[in-house]
Structures are given as C-alpha cells and as structure tokens.
Amino acid sequence: MPTIFFYGPKLDKEKRKEMIKSFTETASRLTGIDKPAFVVYLRESTPENVGVGGELLEDRLKYR
Amino acid sequence: MPTIFFYGPKLDKEKRKEMIKSFTETASRLTGIDKPAFVVYLRESTPENVGVGGELLEDRLKYR
Amino acid sequence: MPTIFFYGPKLDKEKRKEMIKSFTETASRLTGIDKPAFVVYLRESTPENVGVGGELLEDRLKYR
Amino acid sequence: MPTIFFYGPKLDKEKRKEMIKSFTETASRLTGIDKPAFVVYLRESTPENVGVGGELLEDRLKYR
C-alpha cells in the first residue's frame, strides 16, 4: 500500500517505465513489502507552474 | 476545513457529482463538521503516468 | 490503483473504518475498478496547523 | 528544502510570478531558511474537478 508521488518534468515512455520500476524495486526491498502493493504517480509540472527561489522557473531557465 | 483528494481515472460529470456528494456526506457525518467546510479535489491520473507493481499501468492494461 | 487522501481531524477507530469502507465502495462503484485496488490515507491535521480564512483554526475555535 | 503547493484557479503569468515571490519571501523570513531552498508548485484545478460543500463547483458557480 505504499504510494510514491513524483512532481517533475514530462518524461518519455521509456524513462517513465524505468523510473516506476526503479522506485518500486528500491522501496519494496527497503520496506519488505511486495511490489504489487506499490503505486507510483508521475505528476507532471511545467516551468510555467513552478517557482524556485522565489522566481518562476520559466524565467529562470530563459536567462541561463 | 477538511480536504479530500482523489487520484484516479477521469469520470463523467454525473459520476463526479455523485463522488463529491457521497464523500462529503460521509465525511461530514463522521467528523461532525458541516458540509460547507469540505473541499474535494478530483485529480485525474492517466495510465501513462501511473505505475502499479513496478510497471506502467498503460502496459499492464494492454496485456490483459 | 486509485488513491484517496483525507486531511481532517483525528477520528476514533470505528469512524476510520467506516470512512475507509464508504469512500472505497463509492469510488469502486463509480470508477468500475475493483475494491482491492484502492488505498485511502487518513492524514490527521490539528487546529494548530490549519488556517481557515487567514486565521489559525486553533484561534477561531477558541472564540466561538 | 521547504515546498509549497497551491491548488486553485489558473492564473496569468504576472500573478503566478507574484504569488511565487510573495509565498517564498514570507516563508523564507518566517523559517529563516534562504530563498533558493524553496520550491512552489502551482497546481491548477478547474471547477469541473472540485467539490465544495458536497456540490460540483462548476454547478455552484452557474447558479450564482
């Protein structure tokens, strides 16, 4: 029944699969709970909707 | 002021209404807090962005 | 794989059981997903750590 | 490392910038943690996916 939420950039399918597989295997091994009980939510966030250090990420990335 | 988040599939309007009504009535009755204080967020998640048992849900559903 | 979070007051065991049962049955019926796939998290929040309308709930309750 | 989530209506860019700036400055001042450690997520929610007082917000707004 453990649940993992990832808030970050959009990823392509291969990366989403690998993230879910790796998070689940690590968490299953460390908690001792079987893998079928784990749910992972990949919640996309875009630079238009994230702030870092008080600034919109969209603006931060622009000036780099 | 209690708040409920539902992470699950997209639902049509009648089902969204019924879910919100039922969650709120149940929670109001059990907490003793009046219904106007309750907020319910229905947060859609798609099979492309959920992992179950270490696999992408999108892939799981395909092979059933 | 749907997941429900409830942020609200501490409840005794009978009420926690009933909330979990009711939320799960309603959500299972409306989504068409079998009950074993549902996880409900009851996340306690105390009046010392919640604000409503810009005021600490702890203070609001005191002056009623 | 503190993190703030805002669930609310879509905002235009100037308002998103101001919200991020204000939340971060306030939280930095009150916690004593430097601003670069703060992340703010603006999570849009639409009236079709929010319930208030047991009713869909979409319907509530319609009858006002």
Place this chain on the structure above:
Amino acid sequence: MPTIFFYGPKLDKEKRKEMIKSFTETASRLTGIDKPAFVVYLRESTPENVGVGGELLEDRLKYR
C-alpha cells in the same frame, strides 16, 4: 476553495499565524476569491524525514 500546503520545519504559534495570514491575503488578492474560502495546511517535516540532493537532511545539517 483554494488550498495551500506548506511542507517545512515546525514553527512557533506567532509564525504559523503570520504565514497563514500572509499566504491567504496574497492568494485572495491574486485570485480574486474571498479569504474565507482558503485553507492552509502546515505539514511539518523533520530533518530525519527529508532528503536534499540525495542525502538525509539530518546528516547534511550535522556537518555544516
């Protein structure tokens, strides 16, 4: 109906009051939604349960 979650260190009562007041006033002004509709959750997180840059915050703070 907007909702704000703050994940960060434990704060004393005066700071909790000020954070709730400031977040709510800012968000009310920027969204145009009246203050009574806002709920703020202060969710405490301790250095034993947070990781930054791949390290436990508890360990990071120790070696500074």
Place this chain on the structure above:
Amino acid sequence: MPTIFFYGPKLDKEKRKEMIKSFTETASRLTGIDKPAFVVYLRESTPENVGVGGELLEDRLKYR
C-alpha cells in the same frame, strides 16, 4: 526542483538514507537535472490510518 513524496511505513535511518539516495540518483539520471535540485519527503503512515481494499490496514494485518 523535482520533488518526491513517499507515503509508507516508518523506516530506520539506514533505510531512509538509502531510499533518498536511490530515488534521487534514479530521478536525476532520468530527468537530466542535477541532484542538488531534488527533495524527497518520507511521510510516515501507520496501519491505523491507511485503508486497503476498503478495510483498515490495522485489521487486515491482524487476521493474516
């Protein structure tokens, strides 16, 4: 700026360190974002406050 939340059982310090390290390394590699930008929150949940399949986890574990 990506953020990971883990809702699950309490873990001892070595396991918390390993979970944070592994989640961060995997997510950094897959997103291409440097490790210092990642925050991981380990949010403990107890069997008294989780429901699985419509039942309180506390009760489920008892009858196994």
